[in-house]
Amino acid sequence: MLCKLSYKNELRPGLFNFIIDCPEIAAKAKPGQFIHALCGGSAYLRRPISICDAVDNRFVRFIFEVRGKGTAELSKAEPGQMLDILGPLGNGFDVSAPESADGDILLIGGGIGIFPLLMLAKRLPKKPAVMLGFRDKENAVMIREFSNVAETVYVASDDGSIGCKGFVTDMLKSKIASGAKISRIYTCGPVPMMRIVTDIAKENGIDCQISMEERMGCGIGACVTCTCAMTDGSKKRVCKDGPVFSGAEVDFDG
Amino acid sequence: MADLRVNIAGVEWKNPVTTGSGTFGFGREYAEYFDLSELGAVCLKALSAKPRLGNRSPRIAEVNDGILNSVGLQNPGATHFLENELEWLRKFDTKLIANLCGSAVEDYVEVAEMLGDKLDMFELNISCPNVKEGGMAFGTSPKMVEEITSKVKAASKVPLIVKLSPNVTDITEIAKAAEAGGADALSLINTLLGMKIDIKTRRPVLKNNTGGLSGPAVMPVAVRMVHQVRGAVKLPIIGMGGITTGEDAIEFLLAGADAVAVGTAGIVDPYAWIKVRNGINDYLDQNGYKSVREIVGTLELN
Numbered sequence: 001m002l003c004k005l006s007y008k009n010e011l012r013p014g015l016f017n018f019i020i021d022c023p024e025i026a027a028k029a030k031p032g033q034f035i036h037a038l039c040g041g042s043a044y045l046r047r048p049i050s051i052c053d054a055v056d057n058r059f060v061r062f063i064f065e066v067r068g069k070g071t072a073e074l075s076k077a078e079p080g081q082m083l084d085i086l087g088p089l090g091n092g093f094d095v096s097a098p099e100s101a102d103g104d105i106l107l108i109g110g111g112i113g114i115f116p117l118l119m120l121a122k123r124l125p126k127k128p129a130v131m132l133g134f135r136d137k138e139n140a141v142m143i144r145e146f147s148n149v150a151e152t153v154y155v156a157s158d159d160g161s162i163g164c165k166g167f168v169t170d171m172l173k174s175k176i177a178s179g180a181k182i183s184r185i186y187t188c189g190p191v192p193m194m195r196i197v198t199d200i201a202k203e204n205g206i207d208c209q210i211s212m213e214e215r216m217g218c219g220i221g222a223c224v225t226c227t228c229a230m231t232d233g234s235k236k237r238v239c240k241d242g243p244v245f246s247g248a249e250v251d252f253d254g
Numbered sequence: 255m256a257d258l259r260v261n262i263a264g265v266e267w268k269n270p271v272t273t274g275s276g277t278f279g280f281g282r283e284y285a286e287y288f289d290l291s292e293l294g295a296v297c298l299k300a301l302s303a304k305p306r307l308g309n310r311s312p313r314i315a316e317v318n319d320g321i322l323n324s325v326g327l328q329n330p331g332a333t334h335f336l337e338n339e340l341e342w343l344r345k346f347d348t349k350l351i352a353n354l355c356g357s358a359v360e361d362y363v364e365v366a367e368m369l370g371d372k373l374d375m376f377e378l379n380i381s382c383p384n385v386k387e388g389g390m391a392f393g394t395s396p397k398m399v400e401e402i403t404s405k406v407k408a409a410s411k412v413p414l415i416v417k418l419s420p421n422v423t424d425i426t427e428i429a430k431a432a433e434a435g436g437a438d439a440l441s442l443i444n445t446l447l448g449m450k451i452d453i454k455t456r457r458p459v460l461k462n463n464t465g466g467l468s469g470p471a472v473m474p475v476a477v478r479m480v481h482q483v484r485g486a487v488k489l490p491i492i493g494m495g496g497i498t499t500g501e502d503a504i505e506f507l508l509a510g511a512d513a514v515a516v517g518t519a520g521i522v523d524p525y526a527w528i529k530v531r532n533g534i535n536d537y538l539d540q541n542g543y544k545s546v547r548e549i550v551g552t553l554e555l556n
Contacts, residue, residue: 217314222277223325
């Protein structure tokens with residue numbers, strides 16, 4: 001479907017914030033779902049990009065980093081231009097209230113994986129605590145926006161140039177060690193990070209939803225290229241059965 | 255509106271457009287975008303007697319004007335298909351083609367027997383480059399092609415299409431072997447074996463290292479092969495390889511294909527099949543043809 005690019009800015013060099021005018025997608029979008037964008041130029045396949053927010057049943061916001069020729073081409077689009085977008089695609093996060101109502105809902109994001117968590121924070125039954133991990137201060141974005149929708153925002157950076165020095169997974173460990181009760185964790189970011197988060201959640205009996213990423217084709221479940229191995233030995237499609245899975249069901253070694 | 259009907263080995267399709275096996279699943283996903291009854295036939299994802307998990311991810315890589323895939327024939331098995339997919343697919347007014355795969359000749363025979371006459375046609379997949387056993391290993395030797403074709407044909411209650419691999423020195427030898435084995439029709443081309451390297455990691459992008467190339471990049475090779483095979487055998491031909499527009503499809507029809515399959519283009523644009531069908535009709539109308547059958551094989555060489 002063709003959607004008009006309404007607004008565009010560069011959050012930091014190479015990181016683009018796009019808002020498209022697309023009521024059909026905005027009305028249906030759930031946190032954790034993605035859009036599949038035709039980038040133009042010589043990029044043959046579409047690029048899946050997670051939805052950062054959907055506003056007023058009309059606008060869809062997504063943020064992407066220039067990583068290759070597709071995203072480089074897409075970043076050249078100018079407001080007013082029509083973009084060929086499919087979506088919303090994928091299953092999205094389960095935002096129903098966790099079984100045990102007491103305890104925090106915790107969102108853990110790393111790097112460019114933080115963006116889908118913004119819409120999630122807004123759609124949860126109660127305000128979550130948010131942990132954001134960045135490489136350094138230069139790469140840290142959207143902290144204020146998260147502060148507006150979260151109960152608390154914790155920030156970590158690899159070099160300590162912003163927030164605590166270390167990883168979000170260390171913050172999670174100390175939060176649990178301090179006796180805090182967590183009823184559910186949602187996480188999106190680098191696979192090594194999500195793997196540790198999943199392990200900690202398992203050890204502590206916490207329900208954990210993770211958003212996976214894989215090289216993708218059609219984005220709608222037909223070509224079966226973007227599969228993810230499951231602990232039961234099966235393979236699921238990241239685009240259609242995911243991208244959100246229960247941490248416990250993903251086989252990170254598969 | 256031209257007459258788009260074609261007859262492939264005794265099975266009438268309402269138009270010459272089908273789907274490339276492996277790009278269309280069992281149709282459920284694209285049915286959310288268009289009515290499957292708009293297609294002449296739906297060629298389903300490869301089916302084996304037992305479920306297959308396929309290869310590890312990543313199993314898709316973008317290349318110039320195309321993709322490499324190394325899915326490796328992942329499918330839930332013929333029993334699961336018959337119990338969970340067939341009844342739903344039969345709601346659509348289109349012909350259904352099952353693509354048969356296996357690791358040994360007996361596997362192909364087994365799946366053909368399991369499916370019986372519940373589908374309209376079979377397509378014998380002896381050209382998948384992504385599996386260690388079976389697949390392309392069968393499809394690159396004329397002797398093997400004739401043998402497996404005749405054995406599966408003997409077990410088939412519906413017309414048998416043999417899908418040819420382009421990864422051979424002379425595709426006409428393979429086409430003749432399939433004809434000698436009793437094939438009712440041919441489809442070509444399957445994907446070309448390729449590799450894409452990530453120069454940052456200095457490793458192939460695909461976990462499987464190699465994969466099958468498809469998309470516009472392969473189309474001239476496919477058109478040439480359809481032309482060669484048309485001159486070598488009398489069987490109906492389903493041409494495929496990079497078709498994205500009606501004009502692309504017309505090239506295949508002129509080269510001698512009786513029908514066409516669209517696959518990779520649909521991965522980019524879910525309406526590609528409909529656009530190709532409409533584009534074929536537009537060409538026929540604009541050039542004063544009453545039927546698509548009038549242009550098949552009418553290529554004039556220089």
